[in-house]
Amino acid sequence: MQPETELALADIIRKARAPLSIIGGGTRLRPGEGQADRLRTTALRGITLYEPEALILVVRAGTPLADVQAALKAEGQMLGFEPDARPGSTIGGVVAANASGPRRVQVGACRDALIGVRFVTGDGQIVKNGGRVMKNVTGYDLSKLMAGSRGTLGVLTELSFRTTPIAPVSQTLSLPGLDATAAIAALTSALTGPYEISGAAWLPGHGAILRLEGLERSVSIRRKALSARLAEFGELTEGDPQAWLLLHPNIHSDGDLWRIICRPGEAPALIASLPHVVAVDWGGALIHALVPAGTQPALPKFSGHATRISGDTQVILPAPDPVTARLNAELQGRFDPRAILQGAG
Known part of the structure; x- marks a missing residue:
C-alpha cells in the first residue's frame, strides 16, 4: 500500500x-x-x-x-x-x-x-x-x-x-593513539570548555577526534586554545574529515550490533566489558558495539540503556521499569487504540 x-x-x-x-x-x-x-x-x-x-x-x-x-x-x-x-x-x-x-x-x-x-x-x-x-x-x-x-x-x-x-570552515582534529579511558577524558575536557565543539568521538585505531566549525579566525583561535587545554593528552593534529562517516556503522553479518546510551563517565567501563567496540560518539554518550550473534553483552550497571539494532529480535537492556512501561502503553493506547501501527523506518 x-x-x-x-x-x-x-x-x-x-x-x-x-x-x-x-x-x-x-x-x-x-x-x-x-x-x-x-x-x-x-x-x-x-x-x-x-x-x-x-x-x-x-x-x-x-x-x-x-x-x-x-x-x-x-x-x-x-x-x-x-x-x-x-x-x-x-x-x-x-x-x-x-x-x-x-x-x-x-x-x-x-x-x-x-x-x-x-x-x-x-x-x-x-x-x-x-x-x-x-x-x-x-x-x-x-x-x-x-x-x-x-x-x-x-x-x-x-x-x-x-x-x-553551513559553516564556512570545518576542521577535524585528532589525538591519535589514545585508549578509551584517556579519549573520554580528553573529549570531556574539550566539551566542557568554551570551544564550541561540533563533534567529539573515539574510533578504535584512530584515537579521539574533534571538530571545530565557524569563521576562519574563530576556528583558528579556538584551535590554539584547545591545543593548550588538551596538551596533557598529546599533540592535537589534523584529522581525516571522512572519519565522521565511520560513526554510522553498517549492520554487520558477523555479529549483532548494539547501541548503548550512557553517561560519558560510564563509557570506559562499558567499553571494557564489550568484545568489539565499533565507534563511540557524543563525547562518550553513544557506543556502538558488536557482540556474537544471538547473545547479550554482560554490561556493568549503568544509567542508560542498550538496544540490539541488528539480529533476529530486538532486546533492550535493562528492561523498562513497570511505571515507564505502563506510561508508554497508555500513551500508545491514546494514539493507537486498536494497536494497528507497528514500527517505522
Whole structure:
C-alpha cells in the first residue's frame, strides 16, 4: 500500500483490520519491525515550503533525505543534527528514529530541530501540531513526542524544521593513539570548555577526534586554545574529515550490533566489558558495539540503556521499569487504540 495523499493514508488506516508496518525507505528498521502488511509513505514527497532567510523548511515525510540535503546545500544550509544519509532513507524515517549524528553535542537531536508535524493516528485522525515559526510554544509539543516514536503513535505526513547555515570552515582534529579511558577524558575536557565543539568521538585505531566549525579566525583561535587545554593528552593534529562517516556503522553479518546510551563517565567501563567496540560518539554518550550473534553483552550497571539494532529480535537492556512501561502503553493506547501501527523506518 502506497497512498499518494494524506487523506488516502488516513482512509487506509481507518479501514485496516490488521496491524500495519509503517515504512519510509526501510533503512532504519530494527529487529522485529516491518513484519506486518507494509504501508509505505514514499509517495508523500516534496518540499512544500522553504524560506532560507527564515531558516524554515516544510517537507512531506516520504521525501528522500538526499533530496532534502541537496535542496538545503544549494542555499548554503543543512539539517544541523546531521542524520546519516543512508541510500533510500526518507526524512520521515529520520524523524521516526530521531536519527542524529555527531553534531548533536552542539545543536541537539533531530527532535530539537523539529518545530511542527502533521500525522495520522492509529484510528485515522489527521493531527497537526506546531507550526512554521520557531517560537511556537502553545499547547502540547507533540513534535518532540513523535520524534523517536518509530511509527507507533502515528504516521508522519509532513514535517517542519529549523535549518542551520553551513559553516564556512570545518576542521577535524585528532589525538591519535589514545585508549578509551584517556579519549573520554580528553573529549570531556574539550566539551566542557568554551570551544564550541561540533563533534567529539573515539574510533578504535584512530584515537579521539574533534571538530571545530565557524569563521576562519574563530576556528583558528579556538584551535590554539584547545591545543593548550588538551596538551596533557598529546599533540592535537589534523584529522581525516571522512572519519565522521565511520560513526554510522553498517549492520554487520558477523555479529549483532548494539547501541548503548550512557553517561560519558560510564563509557570506559562499558567499553571494557564489550568484545568489539565499533565507534563511540557524543563525547562518550553513544557506543556502538558488536557482540556474537544471538547473545547479550554482560554490561556493568549503568544509567542508560542498550538496544540490539541488528539480529533476529530486538532486546533492550535493562528492561523498562513497570511505571515507564505502563506510561508508554497508555500513551500508545491514546494514539493507537486498536494497536494497528507497528514500527517505522
